[in-house]
Amino acid sequence: MTLPRSLATLVLLLLGVCVEARVTNTTSSSASASSCDPNKLTVYKVLLQTAWSREVFPKQYPEWRPPAQWSKVVGRSHSGSFRLFRMGETASEGLKQFAELGQTEVLDAQSQGQGGILDEFNAPPITQGVGETQAECFVDGNHSKVSLISRVVPSPDWFIGIDSFDLCVEGKWVESVVLEVDPLDAGTDNGFTFTSPNWPTIPKKAVSRITAQSPDHPANSFFYPDVPEHPPIATFHIIKVKEYELARVFSPSVVRASAQRYSPRDLAGDVTPDTTQGAEPLDNEVSNSILPKTSEPIENVEPTDASDNTVDTPGKNVLMNTFVDKFKKKYRKNRRGRKMGPGRKLDQRRKTERRRARVPRDCRVSEWSEWSNCSKTCGIGEQIRTRTVVRHARRGRPCPNLQETKWCGSSRDCDHKYFDW
Numbered sequence: 001m002t003l004p005r006s007l008a009t010l011v012l013l014l015l016g017v018c019v020e021a022r023v024t025n026t027t028s029s030s031a032s033a034s035s036c037d038p039n040k041l042t043v044y045k046v047l048l049q050t051a052w053s054r055e056v057f058p059k060q061y062p063e064w065r066p067p068a069q070w071s072k073v074v075g076r077s078h079s080g081s082f083r084l085f086r087m088g089e090t091a092s093e094g095l096k097q098f099a100e101l102g103q104t105e106v107l108d109a110q111s112q113g114q115g116g117i118l119d120e121f122n123a124p125p126i127t128q129g130v131g132e133t134q135a136e137c138f139v140d141g142n143h144s145k146v147s148l149i150s151r152v153v154p155s156p157d158w159f160i161g162i163d164s165f166d167l168c169v170e171g172k173w174v175e176s177v178v179l180e181v182d183p184l185d186a187g188t189d190n191g192f193t194f195t196s197p198n199w200p201t202i203p204k205k206a207v208s209r210i211t212a213q214s215p216d217h218p219a220n221s222f223f224y225p226d227v228p229e230h231p232p233i234a235t236f237h238i239i240k241v242k243e244y245e246l247a248r249v250f251s252p253s254v255v256r257a258s259a260q261r262y263s264p265r266d267l268a269g270d271v272t273p274d275t276t277q278g279a280e281p282l283d284n285e286v287s288n289s290i291l292p293k294t295s296e297p298i299e300n301v302e303p304t305d306a307s308d309n310t311v312d313t314p315g316k317n318v319l320m321n322t323f324v325d326k327f328k329k330k331y332r333k334n335r336r337g338r339k340m341g342p343g344r345k346l347d348q349r350r351k352t353e354r355r356r357a358r359v360p361r362d363c364r365v366s367e368w369s370e371w372s373n374c375s376k377t378c379g380i381g382e383q384i385r386t387r388t389v390v391r392h393a394r395r396g397r398p399c400p401n402l403q404e405t406k407w408c409g410s411s412r413d414c415d416h417k418y419f420d421w
Contacts, residue, residue, distance in 0.1 A: 068129035156191030
């Protein structure tokens with residue numbers, strides 16, 4: 001059943017799942033209100049089924065030299081800045097060479113990563129009028145459109161194609177879409193029949209659709225005046241296969257909470273941050289208010305009076321001083337093993353104050369390195385670039401991401417199994 005273009009667009013917008021439509025102008029609907037995630041890569045299978053048979057298209061059906069067949073499918077996934085062809089506009093030199101001769105050298109000159117192209121892909125030719133061929137391609141949120149062309153063989157400059165069909169609708173990837181197409185005239189040759197000799201069109205005409213009524217010359221091989229339109233000569237099926245996501249790369253810098261306070265021990269990295277409020281404890285300060293525990297036995301002190309079991313004041317002071325001396329000798333080193341001399345505690349306090357008085361500074365990083373080679377020689381891979389920390393932050397802005405990743409690779413020279421990874 002043939003659906004009007006407006007109805008096909010409505011189904012896309014409402015369901016975003018499965019669409020079936022007869023493509024008359026080969027151009028996708030208007031851009032979606034919201035794009036898909038650029039960090040997610042979506043793989044689609046493109047299946048072309050052709051229906052060019054003597055039973056359906058009996059007029060001048062080519063049987064030999066050469067018989068009815070189709071060239072390879074040339075495909076691109078791209079952004080809105082790229083055009084493979086456009087209805088109502090004259091053909092580029094690359095499209096002219098392809099539509100007339102099946103050559104792709106000019107089209108291939110603009111490769112992946114140039115002019116808004118994300119992926120270049122091809123499907124094998126179909127060696128007869130009725131058959132099918134397929135390929136796989138990938139798109140992302142910045143390159144969600146797909147364009148496809150295949151040449152009608154033999155023909156003066158005729159082809160079939162899809163122009164900039166957007167697979168992202170309302171921020172969601174279309175699950176599957178079926179696009180029925182008619183033959184197109186590249187407007188670069190004046191021939192009316194499949195086997196007409198080369199007759200250049202000067203100046204070139206705009207790319208146009210070939211129907212049962214147009215061109216209305218009786219010699220036209222697709223001219224069928226008794227029917228309003230002929231059946232679609234081919235159908236493109238575009239089916240979502242998988243979705244991938246780039247590995248997240250986190251910055252190694254730790255963002256400190258605002259107004260977070262750290263004790264000198266925290267700055268030295270010996271203990272965990274102190275989040276308690278109030279006065280901060282100082283390193284290496286010994287208090288005599290509490291005696292340390294000791295496993296050494298206490299020596300007996302003889303009383304001055306045999307009838308009295310208590311020890312007088314001078315004896316208690318001697319015992320207390322003994323404990324304090326032992327404590328100081330045992331804990332006289334700080335955590336770094338340095339002995340505490342006179343005025344050492346004052347020096348520690350001054351260093352701490354100077355450390356706190358230093359001006360905060362932001363992290364500074366180097367320039368980005370060159371992009372690495374693609375991680376895969378066939379199919380979808382990743383490229384990585386890095387930068388290093390030139391100067392670490394000091395209570396200032398933390399370091400940004402030190403690594404970036406982007407998609408790379410192409411399916412042009414791969415077999416159909418390369419997505420099994």
